[in-house]
Amino acid sequence: MKKVTLFVFSILFISSIASAHLCNDVFIQAKDNLAVKxxxxxxxxxxxxxxxxxxxxLNTMDRDIANIQLAxxxxxxxxxxxPAPDWQSFPELATKNKGGKKEYFTVELNxxxxxxxxxxxxxxxxxxxxxENMVFKTLDIKDAIVDMRIPEKSASLNxxxxxxxxxxxxxxxxxxxxxxxxxxxxxxxxxxQQGVNKISPVQTRCRFSRDENNLxxxxxxxxxxTEDTVNIYIARDTDSTPEIITVNLQQQTISFxxxxxxxxxxxxxxxxxIAIPLAALGLKGADSFYVNVTRKQDKTQxxxxxxxxxxxxxIVYANFIMK
Amino acid sequence: xxxxxxxxxxxxxxxxxxxxxxxxxxxYAVEKSVxxxxxxxxxxxFDYTEQGADPSMKLNPDQxxxxxxxxxxxxxxxxxxxxxxxxxxxxxxxxxxxKSSFYSEFDDSTINSMRISFITDDxxxxxxxxxxxxxxNINSKNTVVDKIPVFTTSKDIYREFTWEEQPQKSDLxxxxxxxxxxxxxxxxxxYLWYLLPMVLIFFMLIIRRLFPA
Numbered sequence: 163m164k165k166v167t168l169f170v171f172s173i174l175f176i177s178s179i180a181s182a183h184l185c186n187d188v189f190i191q192a193k194d195n196l197a198v199k200x201x202x203x204x205x206x207x208x209x210x211x212x213x214x215x216x217x218x219x220l221n222t223m224d225r226d227i228a229n230i231q232l233a234x235x236x237x238x239x240x241x242x243x244x245p246a247p248d249w250q251s252f253p254e255l256a257t258k259n260k261g262g263k264k265e266y267f268t269v270e271l272n273x274x275x276x277x278x279x280x281x282x283x284x285x286x287x288x289x290x291x292x293x294e295n296m297v298f299k300t301l302d303i304k305d306a307i308v309d310m311r312i313p314e315k316s317a318s319l320n321x322x323x324x325x326x327x328x329x330x331x332x333x334x335x336x337x338x339x340x341x342x343x344x345x346x347x348x349x350x351x352x353x354x355q356q357g358v359n360k361i362s363p364v365q366t367r368c369r370f371s372r373d374e375n376n377l378x379x380x381x382x383x384x385x386x387x388t389e390d391t392v393n394i395y396i397a398r399d400t401d402s403t404p405e406i407i408t409v410n411l412q413q414q415t416i417s418f419x420x421x422x423x424x425x426x427x428x429x430x431x432x433x434x435x436i437a438i439p440l441a442a443l444g445l446k447g448a449d450s451f452y453v454n455v456t457r458k459q460d461k462t463q464x465x466x467x468x469x470x471x472x473x474x475x476x477i478v479y480a481n482f483i484m485k
Numbered sequence: 486x487x488x489x490x491x492x493x494x495x496x497x498x499x500x501x502x503x504x505x506x507x508x509x510x511x512x513y514a515v516e517k518s519v520x521x522x523x524x525x526x527x528x529x530x531f532d533y534t535e536q537g538a539d540p541s542m543k544l545n546p547d548q549x550x551x552x553x554x555x556x557x558x559x560x561x562x563x564x565x566x567x568x569x570x571x572x573x574x575x576x577x578x579x580x581x582x583x584k585s586s587f588y589s590e591f592d593d594s595t596i597n598s599m600r601i602s603f604i605t606d607d608x609x610x611x612x613x614x615x616x617x618x619x620x621x622n623i624n625s626k627n628t629v630v631d632k633i634p635v636f637t638t639s640k641d642i643y644r645e646f647t648w649e650e651q652p653q654k655s656d657l658x659x660x661x662x663x664x665x666x667x668x669x670x671x672x673x674x675x676y677l678w679y680l681l682p683m684v685l686i687f688f689m690l691i692i693r694r695l696f697p698a
Contacts, residue, residue, distance in 0.1 A: 238666075327593065337556065361553065361556060361647060
């Protein structure tokens with residue numbers, strides 16, 4: 163009897179540890195792999211009596227989030243948060259890996275009678291519905307709101323493969339590429355549990371600038387191996403299929419589906435300068451679009467945004483503002 | 486009040502002002518920082534480092550060598566002394582910097598990325614993230630070596646780190662993104678201004694039609 167009690171107690175104890183750990187795994191992964199987009203242009207919302215906006219979410223982790231809620235923190239407005247009507251599994255947010263899709267919360271802000279004209283700030287917080295103190299990394303929301311304005315190209319820019327400081331110093335910088343890896347629990351490699359973003363030793367640095375006709379890009383591969391390609395993903399909006407521009411360092415080539423003769427790519431041993439006609443991407447005159455960059459050096463796959471689950475989904479991309 | 490005491494007061498005021506000035510200047514001068522979270526290493530950690538024998542340094546059983554890459558986009562230093570590392574209780578920890586890992590985006594004297602290592606213990610790791618700072622006003626006595634050696638036969642002593650931006654408030658539960666909201670009584674008619682150029686054009690066309698030159 164004593165042995166049976168001990169056995170049952172052990173099973174319960176072990177399962178409670180496992181459960182707690184898996185729960186925390188979600189928070190570790192959400193830090194990097196819960197994509198959030200707020201559909202407010204120019205990071206400003208103008209309100210008379212009430213206004214409505216959406217907060218989109220895409221779970222690009224390797225597992226579902228059991229209970230996710232959005233809170234709006236403000237003293238100046240009455241806020242009503244509702245999940246999308248077709249979000250069947252709410253409050254669960256299924257991973258894209260297992261058929262989950264982009265979901266959204268609708269936020270309705272109603273101005274309080276005592277709120278005069280002026281500028282206000284509201285806070286957005288994603289949290290675990292079962293424990294409000296467990297906050298999903300809301301820095302991701304911050305990142306989602308930030309305008310990534312692409313500056314006008316430098317007057318001295320010459321696409322010749324020779325990267326100069328005065329040509330690119332003011333370009334919009336994409337750096338800190340990471341690998342998406344599966345880690346074992348408690349440091350035990352034989353239990354493959356959670357996918358996390360890890361700083362990669364294969365680092366890439368890209369800068370972007372623009373003019374009326376072209377998107378310019380500088381890629382610093384920093385190192386070179388047998389095979390080395392950078393993919394630039396560009397999508398008109400978060401629902402579009404991205405155009406993939408492939409830059410191959412070894413073959414010194416650039417290729418994409420609707421490539422036009424005006425496309426230029428020039429290389430030096432570990433750097434490339436390219437000019438991509440916006441018209442070839444169907445983006446001539448566009449105010450903004452969505453961009454991601456990935457790189458594959460031999461077997462090492464790295465990402466600027468997203469991971470292997472979400473790389474083709476523009477909701478994880480950065481929003482480039484072209485004005 | 487004597488002349489001497491007035492002078493003393495003036496000196497005290499100047500000293501107080503200078504103290505406040507230097508504290509503010511120092512806060513302003515520490516331009517950037519990130520938090521380093523220490524994690525166990527996986528097998529690929531050793532793919533990019535030296536293979537070899539046991540390290541010559543003697544570590545206590547609870548001590549760990551943490552190795553990782555500082556590749557923060559905004560990282561930019563002219564001198565390796567312009568970096569400092571602190572544990573969660575604010576104690577400075579000496580760091581070793583890998584010269585072979587220096588990366589300069591425009592091949593000038595600026596360092597934009599580098600590998601560092603430091604020695605700490607399990608207890609300090611458990612207490613919370615480390616804070617890595619850089620800025621022109623930091624002047625630390627860091628060690629610079631040609632290459633940080635990592636020895637595959639001593640896997641257990643190694644840890645790596647990931648970095649993240651430091652929250653503005655210390656309480657992680659207060660991590661909160663903010664949006665700008667403009668309350669405007671005319672917000673519902675605001676967008677009618679976009680019609681103005683079109684109205685003007687139509688008006689001019691009508692005028693031209695009515696009064697041809």
